Amino acid sequence: MIERLVTLCFERRLIVWIVFAFVAIYGWYSWKQLPVEAYPDIADVTSQVVTQVPGLAAEEVEQQITVPLERELLGTPGLHVLRSKSTFGLSLITVVFKDGIEGYWSRQRLQERISGVSLPYGATPGLDAYTSPIGEIYRYTLESQSRDLRELSELQFWTVIPRLKKVPGVIDVANFGGLTTQFMLELDPAKLVQYGLTLQQIKDAINANNSSAGGSLMNRGEQAYVIRGVGLIRSLADMGNVVVNAKNGTPVLVKDLGTLSYGNVERRGILGKDGNPDTIEGITLLLKDEHASEVIKGVHEAVRDLNEHLLPKDVKVVPYLDRSSLIEATTDTVGHTLIEGVTLVTLVLLLSLGSWRAALIVAVTIPLALLIAFVFMRHLQIPANLLSLGAIDFGILVDGAVVLVENIMRRREQQEGRQITAADAITATLQVARPIFFGMLVIIAAYLPLFAFQRIEYKLFSPMAFAVGSALIGALLSALALIPALAWLAFRKPRRVFRNRPMDWLVVRYRQFLERAIGQRGWVVASCAGALAGVVLLGASIGRDFLPY
Structure with missing residues (x-):
């Protein structure tokens, strides 16, 4: 079977060259379309149930919020690990599912479970953003020389975050730092007594006046105007003019009962950067299973749109963590490795075979094998990363091509100045095919x-196995289908035989050593057995780690 395929490829070499040219072009296209990541996502399918109860102590959060939720979640299908953390005003339950569970299906099961739990204090549990532990792809700060933190926070919440969340593949943008503005009213108890008002009356009056109302339509000829009442509080002045009650025909306003001022929600954290003790940050989160590149x-593009059009001229989005730098480093590493590998292999072959034609023909195998691997990876939806691409050994890729080209060169030397025919090249190829x-x-x-691994190990090493296996298949196809015809065209004419003196000397010494080893087989076997036993003993004493530090 192998002989027939090799012979057919040699006889139809023009078609084979066209096919390989098409595969190379398609491989380059696949590389451009291939998602590139710095490292693989090895996290299990994980979701977090988040419940906020402002003002509740950690012990009460544990007893009244976390424990009831845990009891309900324990029966979730596909559950692997359940762990929780209760802090002041916050319950956080992490749910890890078994390997193979689909992410959206698992979140739907969780939503069904938590929707049936009745919690005190009006607490409502929810699920966190569907991202992974390595989902932080972009961090930025919002900076301005003329605006205070309150104005920057408003721009962050109402302009920057909504624009970034419009980007396909961004699941959320987490805010850190800044202020959440509040309208504050400090009541004067004496005023309350004077006007005979209670705190609930003031609260109800403010709520009633902080809403918009819809009306009907007012016809004017062939047109109609929409009637609506706008009553939202937009400033301290609006809030101060809210009527609470009337005394002796005189309205009692909110501003008559105390002092109005701007405030902010109680802060749970503060961010400092580059000498600025208090600034605002955004963390862009990647939707799980999306391609970061x-x-x-x-x-x-969204940041460029914000800086050039949407934000005021004196406000800029300034990145300080960008995943694209790692992705570009990965791409550059692949390019540099390919160039260095091809150059090194070519030089070694040139020194050993003494023919620049042979060196170049063998070196062609490396880019072809990689391009074929990119085709496989694109269709198998395997992203490229440093681990998968870095494991490809160029020496292994050219192994078959070296053997084949060297045998055709040897065949040419045996012709004693006569041009070798296509049949001679086919015979030389079949000898080593x-x-x-x-x-x-x-x-x-x-x-x-490696494909028998489970969970984290599988996610870490399977892309490498797919990439290396695909590259080896590409190298094998190149060696048996393409290289024989190229080598025949390069070496069919008689040429001066190159004698590698150092290699000839090594071959003679190796033959002498081999004859002695065969003559003393018992000692050789005993020495190998002793070395194997030593390796086993040393290996048993070596420490074991899943990953190096």
Whole structure:
């Protein structure tokens, strides 16, 4: 079977070249479309149930909020781990699901569970944003030389965050720092006694006057005007003019009962950066299973739109953590590695084979194997990262091509100045085709146990196994289908035979060593057994870690 395929590819070499050219172009296109990440997402399917109860102590939060929710969540299908944390005014329950559970399905089960729990103090549990532990792709601060923190906070909540959340793939933008503005009324008890008012009356009056009302339509000829009443409080003056009651025909206003001022919701944190002790930050979160390389482009466009059009001229979004830098580093690493690998392999082959034609033909295998791997990765939806691409060994990729080209060169040397024919090249290829095929197959099989991993180990190492296996398949196809015809065209004419003196000397010494080893087989076997036993003993004493520090 292998012999027939190799012969057919050689005889139809023009078609094979066209096919490989098309595959190379499509591989380049696949690389451009391939999502690139700095590292794989190895997190399990995890969701958090968040419940806020302002003012409640941690012990009461644990007893009255967290424990009832935990009891209800324990029966969730596919549950793997459940852990909780209760702090002042906040209950946080982390739910980890078994491997293979779909994320949206798991969140739907959680929503069904928590919707049936009745909690005190009007507490309403909810789910956190559907992201992963490595979902922070962009952090920024909102900076201005002329505006205070209150104005920046308003711009953050009403302009910046809504624009960023419009980017496809952004699930949420978390705010840190800043102020949440409040209209504050400090009541004078003497005034309350004087006008005979209670705190509830003042509260009801303010709430009643802080709303808009819809009316009907007023016809004017062929048109009609919409009638509505706008009553939202927009400033301290609006709040101060709210009528609470009337005494002796004179209205009692809110501003008559105390002092009005701007305030803010109680702050739970503060952010300082670059010498600024109090600033505001936004954290852009990536939707789980989305590709960071594509989403971050949309974030950059949104930030450009904010800085150039939507925000005031004296306010800027200034990034200080950008995942794109890691992604660009990954892309640059792949490019540099490819150039360095091809150059190094070419130089080594040039020194060992003494032919720049042979070196270039073998080196062609590296980019072709990578491009074919990109095609596989794109269709299998496997993102590229440093771990998967960094594991590709260029020396293994060119192994089969080196053997094949060297055998064709040896065949040319045996012709004693006569031009080798296509039949000679096919014969030389068939002599090593089976060893090349099964040798490459053994290397691919060595990566198969990685697919038996589960959970975190599988998510970490399976992209590497897919990438390396795809590259090896590409190298095998190149070695058996493309390289024979190229080598024949390069070496069919008689040429001066290159003698590598250092290599010839090594071959002679190796032959002498091999003859002695075969003559003393018992000692060789005993030495190997002793070395194996030593390796086993040393390996048993070596520490074990899942990942290096």
